[in-house]
Amino acid sequence: MKANIVEIVKNSPSYKELVSKRTSFGLKLAAIMLVTYYAFILVIAFDKKLLGISLGGVTTVGIPVGMGIIVFSFILTGIYTKRANTEFDELSEKVKEEVRKAGE
Amino acid sequence: MKRFLTILAALSIAATAFAAGGVDGAVEKQALNINAIVMFLIFVLATLGITYWAAKKTKTAKDFYAAGGGITGRQNGLAIAGDYMSAASFLGISGLVYTSGFDGLIYSIGFLVGWPIILFLIAEPLRNLGKYTFADVASFRLRQRDIRTIAAAGTIVTVILYLIAQMVGAGKLIQLLFGLSYSTAVVLVGVLMILYVAFGGMLATTWIQIIKAVLLLSGATFIAFMVMMYFNFSFENMFSSAVEIHKSGVKIMEPGGLVSDPWNAISLGLALMFGTAGLPHILMRFFTVSDAKEARKSVFYATGLIGYFYVLTFIIGFGAITLLALHPEYFTHAVTQLTSGGLQTLVSDTNASAVLIGDKKALMGGDNMTAIHLAHAVGGDLFLGFISAVAFATILAVVSGLTLSGASAISHDLYASVIGKGKVDEATEMKASKIATLVLGILAILLGIAFEKQNVAFMVGLAFAIAASVNFPILLLSIYWSKLTTRGAFVGGTVGLVSAIVLVIMGPAVWKDALGNKEAFISLKNPAIISMTLTFVVTWIVSKMDTSARGAEDKAGFEAQYIRAQTGIGIDGASGH
Numbered sequence: 001m002k003a004n005i006v007e008i009v010k011n012s013p014s015y016k017e018l019v020s021k022r023t024s025f026g027l028k029l030a031a032i033m034l035v036t037y038y039a040f041i042l043v044i045a046f047d048k049k050l051l052g053i054s055l056g057g058v059t060t061v062g063i064p065v066g067m068g069i070i071v072f073s074f075i076l077t078g079i080y081t082k083r084a085n086t087e088f089d090e091l092s093e094k095v096k097e098e099v100r101k102a103g104e
Numbered sequence: 105m106k107r108f109l110t111i112l113a114a115l116s117i118a119a120t121a122f123a124a125g126g127v128d129g130a131v132e133k134q135a136l137n138i139n140a141i142v143m144f145l146i147f148v149l150a151t152l153g154i155t156y157w158a159a160k161k162t163k164t165a166k167d168f169y170a171a172g173g174g175i176t177g178r179q180n181g182l183a184i185a186g187d188y189m190s191a192a193s194f195l196g197i198s199g200l201v202y203t204s205g206f207d208g209l210i211y212s213i214g215f216l217v218g219w220p221i222i223l224f225l226i227a228e229p230l231r232n233l234g235k236y237t238f239a240d241v242a243s244f245r246l247r248q249r250d251i252r253t254i255a256a257a258g259t260i261v262t263v264i265l266y267l268i269a270q271m272v273g274a275g276k277l278i279q280l281l282f283g284l285s286y287s288t289a290v291v292l293v294g295v296l297m298i299l300y301v302a303f304g305g306m307l308a309t310t311w312i313q314i315i316k317a318v319l320l321l322s323g324a325t326f327i328a329f330m331v332m333m334y335f336n337f338s339f340e341n342m343f344s345s346a347v348e349i350h351k352s353g354v355k356i357m358e359p360g361g362l363v364s365d366p367w368n369a370i371s372l373g374l375a376l377m378f379g380t381a382g383l384p385h386i387l388m389r390f391f392t393v394s395d396a397k398e399a400r401k402s403v404f405y406a407t408g409l410i411g412y413f414y415v416l417t418f419i420i421g422f423g424a425i426t427l428l429a430l431h432p433e434y435f436t437h438a439v440t441q442l443t444s445g446g447l448q449t450l451v452s453d454t455n456a457s458a459v460l461i462g463d464k465k466a467l468m469g470g471d472n473m474t475a476i477h478l479a480h481a482v483g484g485d486l487f488l489g490f491i492s493a494v495a496f497a498t499i500l501a502v503v504s505g506l507t508l509s510g511a512s513a514i515s516h517d518l519y520a521s522v523i524g525k526g527k528v529d530e531a532t533e534m535k536a537s538k539i540a541t542l543v544l545g546i547l548a549i550l551l552g553i554a555f556e557k558q559n560v561a562f563m564v565g566l567a568f569a570i571a572a573s574v575n576f577p578i579l580l581l582s583i584y585w586s587k588l589t590t591r592g593a594f595v596g597g598t599v600g601l602v603s604a605i606v607l608v609i610m611g612p613a614v615w616k617d618a619l620g621n622k623e624a625f626i627s628l629k630n631p632a633i634i635s636m637t638l639t640f641v642v643t644w645i646v647s648k649m650d651t652s653a654r655g656a657e658d659k660a661g662f663e664a665q666y667i668r669a670q671t672g673i674g675i676d677g678a679s680g681h
Contacts, residue, residue: 005673009667009671033217034221037214041210041369042370045366046366048358048359049358052359058343058347059339059343060357062359063206069216069217070212070213070411070415073216073219073220073407077219080220080400084228085397085401092671096672099673
């Protein structure tokens with residue numbers, strides 16, 4: 001990559017916006033996933049009876065919680081994909097456009 | 105090309121002959137295996153047809169390693185799911201749910217939660233920076249020789265461990281399902297996988313994954329649907345009946361012995377979550393799509409499909425508890441007994457108080473046969489044949505993906521970049537990749553046969569631990585940490601690799617279970633919490649202390665790399681190679 005392209009992109013407000021928004025969004029979602037999963041694992045490690053509490057019948061709290069984590073993981077990927085497909089891709093296009101213009 | 109096709113034809117005839125040999129044996133043993141073999145032959149013929157088609161289209165290195173980059177996000181999502189849903193997870197997790205109930209769900213969740221992490225942190229930069237292997241990305245701004253060596257080591261060790269586990273599982277499963285001998289099964293799997301990969305490359309491997317994913321998901325959906333129909337689509341009905349007749353009773357509804365203490369729980373969690381993000385054959389799949397957008401779509405679809413699959417295995421395992429109890433013929437030494445609630449359960453024919461439902465060994469062929477027996481119970485002989493063929497196809501697809509990834513590390517990273525210093529021409533590199541495929545395939549066959557009687561349960565766990573302790577940290581830090589240097593990554597990765605292997609050998613899985621010693625040196629079953637932490641800490645310290653000229657060059661290269669990782673700018677150029 002040519003040095004001047006690096007300079008152009010580095011100083012582009014759209015690039016800065018893209019990087020800060022995507023990085024913080026990605027990290028936030030990753031943190032949510034980690035916390036959810038580790039909360040689940042630590043409950044199992046320290047107080048597994050908590051997941052064995054009955055929901056009235058035979059079904060225990062653990063079942064909707066476990067199934068819920070599976071569905072939740074998928075929803076998180078959906079949330080990220082939706083925002084990235086629109087907002088982040090638009091910003092990224094803007095940066096590319098700026099580089100194209102500068103190259104003319 | 106012509107010569108290749110002649111060999112292809114000759115080998116496919118040989119493969120058919122192997123299978124035909126199995127028909128004779130199967131007829132004597134069990135007539136219904138013919139269904140399985142016929143359906144499997146149809147699958148083999150179709151996949152060889154795809155390989156023939158793919159071989160004609162595979163002309164460049166990009167075609168071979170990355171299917172020309174022309175796979176769509178949706179297709180790749182299916183193929184990733186195909187790569188990830190191994191026979192071990194289909195049969196193993198449904199078996200685990202059948203024997204331990206809720207514990208099976210804990211495993212499934214661990215295998216799933218790595219996927220969102222891949223999406224949020226890895227998938228897009230990976231696509232923007234790499235060409236064919238994850239080492240392309242890790243070595244983007246670092247010195248090729250060192251980083252490709254350690255990344256290739258991480259890849260090859262992961263692939264071989266995974267391959268051995270798959271081969272041994274395949275041999276045993278096929279023995280049970282088709283009546284073929286263990287070694288015939290291993291050779292058959294090995295030969296077919298060499299054919300697919302060497303001739304059809306990534307294009308054939310991708311389509312085999314896709315077909316297999318569709319077959320497996322359809323089959324599992326059908327079984328789960330039949331189970332739910334039996335219980336009038338009520339989970340409560342399914343659980344209450346299971347609790348009444350399972351040998352562990354109400355305990356199957358809560359976490360049991362799988363996760364025994366906090367350290368083991370956290371360590372296993374780390375290995376599963378971050379190991380997924382470091383599996384070389386999975387990472388390689390992201391280079392088959394055109395851009396970052398398709399890469400992210402791939403993960404979205406893959407996560408949904410894999411999550412759905414785990415829900416199905418959960419239903420299959422729980423449903424099997426009740427439905428298999430109606431079939432004493434699937435058990436060894438079982439007699440029918442009624443519970444106080446009037447449900448049918450099975451007890452041992454010598455001891456009426458020993459309930460067999462949920463017993464690992466009481467089921468014919470062991471608890472891994474849960475889904476197979478259930479397939480027969482709900483769909484009869486024909487469907488049993490279908491599921492058996494799908495299980496075989498699943499093994500083939502997974503080992504093909506693994507072999508391709510291992511062969512790429514050998515030809516693209518070690519041969520072309522480390523030994524050839526990047527001066528190897530494309531035709532020679534492709535030839536090297538085909539030779540590497542052949543060598544890996546033969547090695548897999550030999551190791552598969554050598555490990556027949558060994559306990560290989562630890563191998564997939566170790567593969568995940570190494571992926572989490574070598575591949576993932578190097579990849580993550582090279583993408584995001586500007587101060588990472590070649591020396592830091594190399595030393596850190598090496599420490600991670602060695603510590604993961606040593607800790608597993610000293611741990612209960614190898615020292616006690618596989619080698620038969622009384623006590624293990626350490627009680628940690630999965631080393632990730634130590635080995636992965638070591639990699640990060642050592643990499644950080646060594647990078648920080650690195651004042652070499654190379655280190656300065658590594659840090660200076662970060663900015664341009666980061667821009668490309670974020671935007672894809674420069675992706676058409678040859679920078680970084």
